Amino acid sequence: QQQVKQSPQSLIVQKGGISIINCAYENTAFDYFPWYQQFPGKGPALLIAIRPDVSEKKEGRFTISFNKSAKQFSLHIMDSQPGDSATYFCAASIGGTSYGKLTFGQGTILTVHP
């Protein structure tokens, strides 16, 4: 129940295209859903996050779509650029006394071809 399932494992997109990464969860107690971006040899960096009281959040070219009834959320990268090539992780946490412990998906390696 604590798992977050992420797909696809890898994704190749042409420059200017849309990259879509999906995540699904089972635990309905999750109430915070961040996405992290990680470049090789670096620590993950927070990209964007959403809470279940909204269905969509947009920051620049990055959009999270959230479907509470389906227990799914996704990251859309519009106008994908070669500099977006990285590994993307979705995650989820339970508020309150969980002290922010995150459960991560397995990651998606995104390659954007010029």
Added chain:
Amino acid sequence: SQTIHQWPATLVQPVGSPLSLECTVEGTSNPNLYWYRQAAGRGLQLLFYSIGIGQISSEVPQNLSASRPQDRQFILSSKKLLLSDSGFYLCAWSRGGVQETQYFGPGTRLLVL
């Protein structure tokens, strides 16, 4: 602004040797601190978290231990390394209390031979 440091950046150790990885956070007080391991560049596994000095919670039984001797210092240790301990170790912090947003350090790449 807050900064998180980890050292060393890279470490090669023989099987059976001890380990000590250090993480420090600047610019905040009483943070929550976390140790993760990432194998083969994929998937982050939470190893330990701490909500205060001397307060450590272990998430996964293993060959490792953690300590928090000071408010902004988090140490990952092992008495005897195993081959399976190889990986990329990441420290993270979040603001104290129930704040969820975590900020990661640059990581330590450990290779056990």
